[in-house]
Amino acid sequence: MPISGRISSPPLRQQSYGAIRALTQALASPLSDADATVQAMDDASPAKWHLAHVTWFFETFILRDHVPGYRPFDENFAYLFNSYYEAEGPRHMRAHRGMLTRPSLREILNYRAHVDAALMDAFDGLPEHARDLVTLGLHHEQQHQELLLTDILYLFAQNPMQPAMWATPSAMPAPMPDPIRWIAGEAGVVEIGHDGKGFAFDCEGPVHQAILRPHALAHRPVTNGEWLEFMADGGYREARHWLSDGWAWVQAEGVEAPLYWRHQDNAGWTRFGHDGRHPVNPAAPVTHISLFEADAYASWAGARLPTEVEWESAAKGLDPDSGTQLDRAATPRPRACESADGLAQMFGDVWEWTGSAYRPYPGFRAAEGAVGEYNGKFMSGQFVLRGGSCATPRGHMRASYRNFFYPHQRWQFTGVRLARDI
Incomplete structure (x- = not known):
């Protein structure tokens, strides 16, 4: 999915930032560390990687470049969680993302909390271009919310136990739709x-x-x-x-x-x-x-x-x-x-x-x-x-x-x- 964009409207504010970031973690909340680590195919990324990559985006393009004195949460994460950005240097192979048993899911959630706190502290002082990048980063995260869901669905489908991610009531019977017009x-x-x-x-x-x-x-x-x-x-x-x-x-x-x-x-x-x-x-x-x-x-x-x-x-x-x-x-x-x-x-x-x-x-x-x-x-x-x-x-x-x-x-x-x- 695309993640680069041009912005011509006021960026999303702190309230939207918090709501979007919270939804991502809510979607991942039913997952164990093992669920969030495994990669079922090259096209799909582990949930843990999604959680970290969208956070890397905010840390790299906003905090690193626009907040003087910011120190990265972990210097290794720039290599682990870059996706396709040649300009950002070498990165971990996409097909091997499922081999990242460390950092743990808990460490990734701590990483998210660290970046969220730093960005909110700096938000009022960010230049306009950096606020535009926050907006871009939030739309990027929404894309990864969908990818997280579809990737974990593919993973669970490979499990002979066919586990449900959420227990939900059966759908009510629905009438057949009208013929195509x-x-x-x-x-x-x-x-x-x-x-x-x-x-x-x-x-x-x-x-x-x-x-x-x-x-x-x-x-x-x-x-x-x-x-x-x-x-x-x-x-x-x-x-x-x-x-x-x-x-x-x-x-x-x-x-x-x-x-x-x-x-x-x-x-x-x-x-x-x-x-x-x-x-x-x-x-x-x-x-x-x-x-x-x-x-x-x-x-x-x-x-x-x-x-x-x-x-x-x-x-x-x-x-x-x-x-x-x-x-x-x-x-x-x-x-x-x-x-x-x-x-x-x-x-x-x-x-x-x-x-x-x-x-x-x-x-x-x-x-x-x-x-x-x-x-x-x-x-x-x-x-x-x-x-x-x-x-x-x-x-x-x-x-x-x-x-x-x-x-x-x-x-x-x-x-x-x-x-x-x-």
């Missing part, structure tokens, strides 16, 4: 990109024009029930609907269903979530699918994936704080699809794959300094997702927000909304 989108010349009001990451701008052909979007995301029909019709067994790379991936990985799904003789298809393993809810949006799967389903359904221009044009004017998003330390779970006269669930529930490559907008310039490294240098080989998910902190989303992953990745809450030409 097609909502015509705007055609002709449109403007997309962040307009400069409020916070945005640098990859969201600048505002620019694009041309849209006549098209329509499905009024809601694809459901589990509809995905089961795709599976029953041989969706994972026939090559004709798949991109070549996607079909090679299906065969190499033995993929036959969305991630975390399992067929049980006495229960049918079940899914694993933060609340443990439960029967698949046919009314809920399908999630944990790759771009390859989303594209194959769209082909099977006689449709296609939307472009990010189509998606953003349709989402303008809708409430980005709507939908199922993360409000507190509770089980992230997409809700059953809802009926609506227009577009529903554009924000929250599931990230929606688009058919658009993650590339720079016309006129894009990376932010200056080390914080400008992350976005621009990763604009290769990835695809854009839009709209946020049930694990995205509420208040973090906006219509111009661009998430991006490689086409085979699916451990995030990723789903699909169909589009078609008209």
Whole structure:
């Protein structure tokens, strides 16, 4: 996820800082030291590393650079918890983050408390640029709140005991949603990109024009029930609907269903979530699918994936704080699809794959300094997702927000909304 940005609004104040930092620790509170240390795959980082890395951001780019006399909590942490910043020097290998049995989780929490206290003491005297970096750091931490949740879900799914992170009551039965309705989108010349009001990451701008052909979007995301029909019709067994790379991936990985799904003789298809393993809810949006799967389903359904221009044009004017998003330390779970006269669930529930490559907008310039490294240098080989998910902190989303992953990745809450030409 991107973490460099340009800011044109007043930075978030101490109250927001405390609330966001507290939520991160609340999300990690059910974890043991072992839970927080293990790394289940290279793409996922240990919870302990997430807790420390976001703290390293504040210590490095605000306290070190803008608070005279500040002394780092531990000189080793600059090496251990740097992520991708070449300008900040060498760092611990990403694939080996799970080998960091030391420092302990308790030491990481002490590190967080140390940095929080130092930053709050210095806050009133920070120059404007440093306060902008505090705002950037908080949006960065919100991204890692979602990553922490999705990474620990992947880790727990590898455990034969299938442990639940939180004990929650079973979901109430939900009625099946209305059949998909097609909502015509705007055609002709449109403007997309962040307009400069409020916070945005640098990859969201600048505002620019694009041309849209006549098209329509499905009024809601694809459901589990509809995905089961795709599976029953041989969706994972026939090559004709798949991109070549996607079909090679299906065969190499033995993929036959969305991630975390399992067929049980006495229960049918079940899914694993933060609340443990439960029967698949046919009314809920399908999630944990790759771009390859989303594209194959769209082909099977006689449709296609939307472009990010189509998606953003349709989402303008809708409430980005709507939908199922993360409000507190509770089980992230997409809700059953809802009926609506227009577009529903554009924000929250599931990230929606688009058919658009993650590339720079016309006129894009990376932010200056080390914080400008992350976005621009990763604009290769990835695809854009839009709209946020049930694990995205509420208040973090906006219509111009661009998430991006490689086409085979699916451990995030990723789903699909169909589009078609008209």
